[in-house]
Amino acid sequence: MCMTLPENDGLWSSDAARTKALLPAMVALWEWASWSPTRRQQWAARVAILTIQRIIAELPTTPRE
Numbered sequence: 001m002c003m004t005l006p007e008n009d010g011l012w013s014s015d016a017a018r019t020k021a022l023l024p025a026m027v028a029l030w031e032w033a034s035w036s037p038t039r040r041q042q043w044a045a046r047v048a049i050l051t052i053q054r055i056i057a058e059l060p061t062t063p064r065e
Contacts, residue, residue: 012018032040 012021035043
């Protein structure tokens with residue numbers, strides 16, 4: 001199974017900047033192919049939760065009526 005990172009195709013100021021930003025993800029996922037389905041699912045759930053938390057944290061507050 002090959003995992004692709006769409007972030008790799010994003011707008012980067014340079015190849016070096018892209019590599020520096022993505023290197024931690026590459027290291028963390030290096031052995032993805034040997035991960036159990038449970039471990040993969042746990043990782044995906046954690047990433048989803050953290051992503052949603054960040055999005056919600058940046059939402060403007062709504063006025064209470």
